[in-house]
Amino acid sequence: MFGLIGHLTSLEHAQSVANELGYPEYADQGLDFWCSAPPQIVDTITVTSITGQKIEGRYVESCFLPEMLATRRIKAATRKILNAMAHAQKHGINITALGGFSSIIFETFNLQQIKQIRNLKLEFERFTTGNTHTAYILCRQVEQAAPKLGIELSKATVAVCGATGDIGSAVCRWLNAKTNVAELLLIARDKERLQDLQSELGRGKIMNLEEALPQADIVVWVASMPKGVEIDPSTLKQPCLLIDGGYPKNLATQVQHPEIYVLNGGIVEHSLDIEWKIMKIVNMDVPGRQLFACFAESMLLEFEKLYTNFSWGRNQITVEKMEQIGEISVKHGFRPLMSFWC
Numbered sequence: 001m002f003g004l005i006g007h008l009t010s011l012e013h014a015q016s017v018a019n020e021l022g023y024p025e026y027a028d029q030g031l032d033f034w035c036s037a038p039p040q041i042v043d044t045i046t047v048t049s050i051t052g053q054k055i056e057g058r059y060v061e062s063c064f065l066p067e068m069l070a071t072r073r074i075k076a077a078t079r080k081i082l083n084a085m086a087h088a089q090k091h092g093i094n095i096t097a098l099g100g101f102s103s104i105i106f107e108t109f110n111l112q113q114i115k116q117i118r119n120l121k122l123e124f125e126r127f128t129t130g131n132t133h134t135a136y137i138l139c140r141q142v143e144q145a146a147p148k149l150g151i152e153l154s155k156a157t158v159a160v161c162g163a164t165g166d167i168g169s170a171v172c173r174w175l176n177a178k179t180n181v182a183e184l185l186l187i188a189r190d191k192e193r194l195q196d197l198q199s200e201l202g203r204g205k206i207m208n209l210e211e212a213l214p215q216a217d218i219v220v221w222v223a224s225m226p227k228g229v230e231i232d233p234s235t236l237k238q239p240c241l242l243i244d245g246g247y248p249k250n251l252a253t254q255v256q257h258p259e260i261y262v263l264n265g266g267i268v269e270h271s272l273d274i275e276w277k278i279m280k281i282v283n284m285d286v287p288g289r290q291l292f293a294c295f296a297e298s299m300l301l302e303f304e305k306l307y308t309n310f311s312w313g314r315n316q317i318t319v320e321k322m323e324q325i326g327e328i329s330v331k332h333g334f335r336p337l338m339s340f341w342c
């Protein structure tokens with residue numbers, strides 16, 4: 001059995017879907033109430049591969065909300081993730097993906113040091129961040145969407161916002177090794193980490209966001225921001241492809257411009273309907289088939305009986321591992337989401 005540990009994008013979102021999640025009593029409660037809510041299994045999932053194989057899974061709602069980080073409720077945030085992991089393990093789940101901020105919290109606050117949760121010893125090999133599959137899907141979205149918009153990768157400048165992160169660095173490694181993109185712009189706040197990445201890649205220009213945006217033909221957004229940024233579409237190139245892989249979204253602006261194309265990043269579409277209700281709650285356009293690539297990673301590991309933390313730690317994702325998870329993804333009928341809005 002596979003598992004997905006998820007969370008909602010804001011307190012407002014959580015309050016609006018509390019009923020559907022099975023928490024009617026939380027609908028008008030504030031952040032403190034959510035801070036004390038225990039994890040809960042809120043969905044039972046059946047996925048069928050195009051090979052015919054069928055697997056079962058569970059969705060664990062951690063009750064973490066990004067506002068907990070924004071308001072420095074760090075203890076509550078870390079407790080949410082560890083308790084959700086313990087809950088998944090207690091329910092016999094073999095491999096569970098740590099969705100959205102769950103893996104970021106795990107890494108940032110060094111939670112691997114805390115193995116004992118009450119009477120349960122966490123077995124970390126039962127968990128994966130899902131970031132290898134997410135990075136692979138984002139790269140395939142770049143490769144497949146650019147030509148549709150008349151953007152030639154060999155002439156294109158690609159900006160990666162969140163370049164030094166686990167997903168961002170993997171995207172940079174792939175674009176560097178597997179494509180002939182003309183220029184890579186590396187965006188994040190910590191300059192030392194940016195310089196380390198630049199040395200590793202042997203290329204890439206370090207820039208701030210304001211400087212980079214007007215130069216980019218493609219922007220891959222994978223920064224861990226609790227709230228999205230406002231951008232002025234008139235400062236962007238035309239055409240420009242914006243692939244937003246953040247959860248919550250990195251783009252606060254609903255860009256509406258004929259030559260600016262926005263793609264939901266790190267999202268896959270399955271070839272067959274998945275039996276679940278949760279993707280409706282996180283507002284997927286086709287909730288029966290579309291899902292976060294990190295969640296799909298735990299499904300893929302379950303299909304292949306690869307009970308190992310395939311994606312773990314920070315900045316360790318190799319191009320070879322991205323190719324490996326990519327092959328399994330195609331084999332079982334997942335493909336990168338390709339519907340733009342503009």
Ligand code: NDP
Nearest residue numbers: 162164165166167188189190223224246247266292293294
């Ligand atoms: P990491 O924490 O490993 O990396 C985050 C990156 O963002 C770092 O480079 C960080 O560098 C940068 N960053 C953070 N804040 C800012 C800012 N204000 N301006 C510019 N750069 C910033 O995160 P992950 O790589 O694990 O995740 C990245 C995003 O992808 C998150 O939003 C996450 O929720 C989402 N995600 C999506 C998935 C999917 O399936 N679609 C799966 C998993 C994650 P610095 O701190 O130096 O600025």
